[in-house]
Amino acid sequence: MVKYKNHYEAIPVLKHWLKTQPHLPIIEDSPLRSFIVFCDGDVEEAKILIDKHYTFRTNNPQIFGNRDVNSKAFEKLNEILDLILLPDLTPDNHLVTIFRIRSPDVTYYNYTEQVRFIIAVLDAHLRVFPMDKTPDGVYLILDLKEFTLQHLTRVDFSAARVLTKYMEDVISIKIPRSNIINCPTFISRIVTMARTFITEKTYKKFVIHETNNDELFDYIPRDILPIEINGTKGSIDDIKRENLKVFKENADYIFNSKYWFVDESKRPANSRKSQFENMQGNFRSLSVD
Incomplete structure (x- = not known):
């Protein structure tokens, strides 16, 4: 397990990984740093959290969808x-x-x-x-x-x-x-x-x-x-x-789904959808403080 004490050094690692995850939305540097900070520099934990985070948003559009700032x-x-x-x-x-x-x-x-x-x-x-x-x-x-x-x-x-x-x-x-x-x-x-x-x-x-x-x-x-x-x-x-x-x-950032929702039709075979079942709230919490 590799932990990055310098969180900024972990961002390029996550960005490289994102290129292999076409189902995930566009994720900018600031959100990526939040993920790595949350996971105390653990890139592997951050990858899991990123996928769970955006899958959860996608499966709960009543909260995370239809966010028209000017409505x-x-x-x-x-x-x-x-x-x-x-x-x-x-x-x-x-x-x-x-x-x-x-x-x-x-x-x-x-x-x-x-x-x-x-x-x-x-x-x-x-x-x-x-x-x-x-x-x-x-x-x-x-x-x-x-x-x-x-x-x-x-x-x-x-x-x-x-x-x-x-x-x-x-x-x-x-x-x-x-x-x-x-x-x-x-x-x-x-x-x-x-x-x-x-x-x-x-x-x-x-x-x-x-x-x-x-x-x-x-x-x-x-x-x-x-x-x-x-x-x-x-x-x-x-x-x-x-x-x-x-x-x-x-x-536009808030409203545009390309920044927030996953596309399950593009999920790689090695990122099984089954591991994210019941994303309305029944999965196990990450053990991160």
Whole structure:
């Protein structure tokens, strides 16, 4: 087993391998680095993860397909949700992503569209990072101040299951921690109940802050956080405006299936489709931290 301490040296190796895998989509250098970082420099593990990742996307088009950045559905989501990626990385080279619902009104809330939107935004931003600044992972901050029981009743649990399996088994970037702030009591109970259907490793990644949001600063520096959560680095609206430019500029990349879906008719004989059966979520997780 060969591990590359210098992750950049592994990228040409993966690109050479991709030439022998005609069924896989076009994969640019930034996503390739994310795969190799996730696998701690292990190229063979990265190859397995790449195939599983894109096969999973292909088999779940309800989440990963039809990602028109300029659609009315995405525009409406951008109005009722805040999903921002902070401009500064943490001292340990992690990207910080903040998600919050702007209003308790559930009139236009659509969970499946929300999941599709979130992944599309992350895909766009991970593409544009300079290679020497590609993050080693993502810290999530979930602000649930406006999240209500009515929102919960609109959760599509089929889509939630796909998202859970994506994050547990085939995601290409590490998410070592999710901080939940302004957390309602009913969400705390749900997270506890979720231990029955998520892995213990995933469960331990959640840090809940029910009342004292300043505890967040024990995990993420105040000087890179926006003022809405008692940080000092600008406002969410200003950061979101810059994020939206990146999203729009990468509209074709997000929408075009040549970057995201496999073509099973081109899969080589030595890459058996059988090893990727049940890619809706029943395959075994990689043993990668």
